[in-house]
Amino acid sequence: LAKTTQPISMDSYEGQEVNITCSHNNIATNDYITWYQQFPSQGPRFIIQGYKTKVTNEVASLFIPADRKSSTLSLPRVSLSDTAVYYCLVGDMGSSNTGKLIFGQGTTLQVKP
Amino acid sequence: NAGVTQTPKFQVLKTGQSMTLQCAQDMNHNSMYWYRQDPGMGLRLIYYSASEGTTDKGEVPNGYNVSRLNKREFSLRLESAAPSQTSVYFCASILTGAGYGYTFGSGTRLTVV
Numbered sequence: 001l002a003k004t005t006q007p008i009s010m011d012s013y014e015g016q017e018v019n020i021t022c023s024h025n026n027i028a029t030n031d032y033i034t035w036y037q038q039f040p041s042q043g044p045r046f047i048i049q050g051y052k053t054k055v056t057n058e059v060a061s062l063f064i065p066a067d068r069k070s071s072t073l074s075l076p077r078v079s080l081s082d083t084a085v086y087y088c089l090v091g092d093m094g095s096s097n098t099g100k101l102i103f104g105q106g107t108t109l110q111v112k113p
Numbered sequence: 114n115a116g117v118t119q120t121p122k123f124q125v126l127k128t129g130q131s132m133t134l135q136c137a138q139d140m141n142h143n144s145m146y147w148y149r150q151d152p153g154m155g156l157r158l159i160y161y162s163a164s165e166g167t168t169d170k171g172e173v174p175n176g177y178n179v180s181r182l183n184k185r186e187f188s189l190r191l192e193s194a195a196p197s198q199t200s201v202y203f204c205a206s207i208l209t210g211a212g213y214g215y216t217f218g219s220g221t222r223l224t225v226v
Contacts, residue, residue: 043217100161100171103156
């Protein structure tokens with residue numbers, strides 16, 4: 001499984017756009033990039049998944065450059081409730097694979113008023 | 114409600130006691146996982162089951178055993194609990210290839226004294 005590197009912590013203010021970048025230099029051809037959000041005392045929650053270019057859903061956008069060695073999670077106009085730990089993971093999520101993911105330390109995002 | 118159900122939510126054990134953590138999902142997912150999360154840390158994979166009838170070790174399997182009872186249920190057993198196993202345990206499941214990521218349970222908070 002490809003190792004990921006992301007900042008340990010980030011601060012932002014309400015209403016700002018937040019971009020969290022993740023490095024995954026050893027990503028394999030079949031690997032997908034997935035981001036999760038975790039609040040204290042809760043299990044992680046799936047945010048977004050992508051393979052290449054840009055993916056957008058109602059919560060976030062995921063930008064993946066052509067070489068796929070990094071990715072950026074973009075959270076538009078954050079609020080205090082977006083304060084959480086964000087995990088970037090890389091793994092083969094195809095239907096014939098195990099779907100196994102190894103979590104790193106994640107990025108603790110603190111949104112201030 | 115559809116999702117991943119873990120029982121119990123809280124448990125205190127004495128060193129050397131045994132117990133089984135239960136996990137069940139009703140989403141027809143094929144793969145299931147057990148993670149542990151120590152305070153201030155990311156999640157570490159204990160065991161996983163890519164399909165009914167198969168189980169494999171993750172990053173930290175020592176001291177644990179698992180059973181994939183059927184497609185819905187995946188249990189984690191501590192045969193002789195140790196204080197180092199004090200942690201929050203999360204069960205997760207996924208339908209690989211579907212593109213929606215893991216669904217996590219709410220966790221079991223285990224303290225071994």
